[in-house]
Amino acid sequence: MNVAVLAVGTELLLGQIIDSNSAWMGEELASIGIDSLVQVKVGDNVDRIEVQLRRLLDDADAVIVCGGLGPTHDDLTREAIASVMGNGLVLDDAVADVIRDMFESRGRTMAKNNLRQAMVPVGASIIAQTRGTAPGLICPVEVDGVSKVVYAVPGVPVEMRDMVQRAIIPDLLDRSGTTDVIVSRVLRTWGESESGLNERLDSIIAELEAPGSPTLAFLASGWEGLKVRLTAKAATAAACVDVLDRWEERVRAELGDLVFGVDGDTMESVVLDLCRRRGLTLGTAESVTGGLVGARLTGIPGASDVFVGSIVSYATRIKQELLSVSDGPVVSESAAREMAHGVRERLGVDVALSLTGVAGPAEQDGQPAGTLWVGMVGPGFDEVRHVRLPGQREQMRQFAVITSLGMLRPHLS
Structure with a gap:
C-alpha cells in the first residue's frame, strides 16, 4: 500500500x-x-x-x-x-x-x-x-x-x-491483505559517516537488491549515532529473526567495532553494561560538556550501581583545586590526563573519564572551536585522545558525549 x-x-x-x-x-x-x-x-x-x-x-x-x-x-x-x-x-x-x-x-x-x-x-x-x-x-x-x-x-x-x-x-x-510478518533490527554505529558506512556496505547492499531479500536503510540520528536498519519479511516472526541473524552477522563483519549496540541500546547504556559485567565503577570529570555525560549516564535506569558521580570542573580554578590540574593550558593532553587521574582518586572509582575542549564560538588556549581532549584511566589503560568535532556550540557538546563514551568503550570490552 x-x-x-x-x-x-x-x-x-x-x-x-x-x-x-x-x-x-x-x-x-x-x-x-x-x-x-x-x-x-x-x-x-x-x-x-x-x-x-x-x-x-x-x-x-x-x-x-x-x-x-x-x-x-x-x-x-x-x-x-x-x-x-x-x-x-x-x-x-x-x-x-x-x-x-x-x-x-x-x-x-x-x-x-x-x-x-x-x-x-x-x-x-x-x-x-x-x-x-x-x-x-x-x-x-x-x-x-x-x-x-x-x-x-x-x-x-x-x-x-x-x-x-x-x-x-x-x-x-x-x-x-498481507499475512506476512515484518521484523526490523537496528544496528547502532558510531565513528563513521553515512557515506562511509554506505561505501563499506556496498557489496552487501548489492546483494540485497535481489527479490525477497531484506532491506537495509541508514538512519542518521545526530548525537545518538548512525543507525543501520535491516528489515525482513517472512511467514513467521521466527523466520524473520533467522534472516536478520544471518544478515546482521554479515554487516558486523564489514563494520567491526563501529557497531556498538542493537535496537534500544545507546552508547551510555552499553558503557554502563560493560562496566557492570566487570564489576567496575565509573566517574567523570567534565569541563566542556558541563555535566552532559553524567546526565546521559544517569538517564539509564540502574546506572547507580556503576556510575558514582561527576565533577563538573568548568572553571580553571576548580580543575586545579579539585582535580590537581597543573598550571598551564587547560585544553590540552596533560590537562585531560590530570583530570582523569584526579577524579579517579577523588571519587574512588575504578574507571575515570575526563573531557576538556572548546565548544566555541571563541578559541581557548589557542585551540579552535570543536577541539576535544578525552582522558581515560582504568585497570590496564591510561590514554588521552584528541579529536575535532563539527557543529555549533550545543551540537559540539552533544557530540562530545557520545564520542568520549565511544572512546572508552573498547577499553571496557
Whole structure:
C-alpha cells in the first residue's frame, strides 16, 4: 500500500513546532513494509486542508491526517474530511459522554467547545482516545470508484503514536491483505559517516537488491549515532529473526567495532553494561560538556550501581583545586590526563573519564572551536585522545558525549 501523511497546523508552517510526527509515522510505516511516498504540511484552513487531502488521495491508497482535531475554532480537520467524504458531521453521544466524564473526574468545568471533538463525519469509525479527549477517526472514501481510507489522529505526539500503533497499523495491514510478518533490527554505529558506512556496505547492499531479500536503510540520528536498519519479511516472526541473524552477522563483519549496540541500546547504556559485567565503577570529570555525560549516564535506569558521580570542573580554578590540574593550558593532553587521574582518586572509582575542549564560538588556549581532549584511566589503560568535532556550540557538546563514551568503550570490552 501507498500511504500519504498530511500534517495540519499553521504553527508547523511558521516553524514554531517541528513536524516530528510525520517522520515518526514514516518510520513506523516503513517498518511494516508500507510505503509513505509523500508527506505534506498545511495550515489551519478548511479549504486548503480539503485541497491537499484530495490531491493526496489521487495517488495514495490511504492518508493519515495528523492534527486539527482539538476543541478550538481553528481545529478544522473533521470538516475537511467530511467534505471529501461528501457527508456531514454528527454528534457522537458516546464520545461526548467520555469527554464530559473526563472533565468531571478531574473536578473541572467543561467548556462547551470541547464537544466539537465529539463531532464525527457520517460513515466514519472512532479510534477511542486513551490519553486525551479528541478521538481519532477512520473514514472510508471513494475516489473514481476506488475505495480508499482517511485516518485522522491528534497532533499531540503521545496520543498520535498510541492511535497509530493500536488502530491504524493493524487496519492498514488488514486492508493490504498481507499475512506476512515484518521484523526490523537496528544496528547502532558510531565513528563513521553515512557515506562511509554506505561505501563499506556496498557489496552487501548489492546483494540485497535481489527479490525477497531484506532491506537495509541508514538512519542518521545526530548525537545518538548512525543507525543501520535491516528489515525482513517472512511467514513467521521466527523466520524473520533467522534472516536478520544471518544478515546482521554479515554487516558486523564489514563494520567491526563501529557497531556498538542493537535496537534500544545507546552508547551510555552499553558503557554502563560493560562496566557492570566487570564489576567496575565509573566517574567523570567534565569541563566542556558541563555535566552532559553524567546526565546521559544517569538517564539509564540502574546506572547507580556503576556510575558514582561527576565533577563538573568548568572553571580553571576548580580543575586545579579539585582535580590537581597543573598550571598551564587547560585544553590540552596533560590537562585531560590530570583530570582523569584526579577524579579517579577523588571519587574512588575504578574507571575515570575526563573531557576538556572548546565548544566555541571563541578559541581557548589557542585551540579552535570543536577541539576535544578525552582522558581515560582504568585497570590496564591510561590514554588521552584528541579529536575535532563539527557543529555549533550545543551540537559540539552533544557530540562530545557520545564520542568520549565511544572512546572508552573498547577499553571496557
